[in-house]
Amino acid sequence: MLSYKGYTGQLEIDEEAGIIFGRVLDIRDVVTFQGDTVAEAKQAFQDSVDDYLEFCR
Numbered sequence: 488m489l490s491y492k493g494y495t496g497q498l499e500i501d502e503e504a505g506i507i508f509g510r511v512l513d514i515r516d517v518v519t520f521q522g523d524t525v526a527e528a529k530q531a532f533q534d535s536v537d538d539y540l541e542f543c544r
Contacts, residue, residue, distance in 0.1 A: 489532050492540070496520065496532040511535060 489496035489509070498509040507528040508521035520535040522528035 489529060491533045491536050494536045494539075496536075498525075498528060511539065514539070 489498065494514070495512045496509050497512055498507055500507055506521050506523060507525060508519065509528065509532065510520070511518040511532070516539065518535050518539050520528060520531035522531045
């Protein structure tokens, strides 16, 4: 699980595709993210939360 600005992200691994992906939990919209490494997935999660907050404004 990831946490950023009060939002939680859940990670999963797709071994066939070789990616780490996830989604932001506990919101009405579908917000997803992915990366090739844990660090990339974490950054993508934070970027997705920031984009979501900007969109909501």
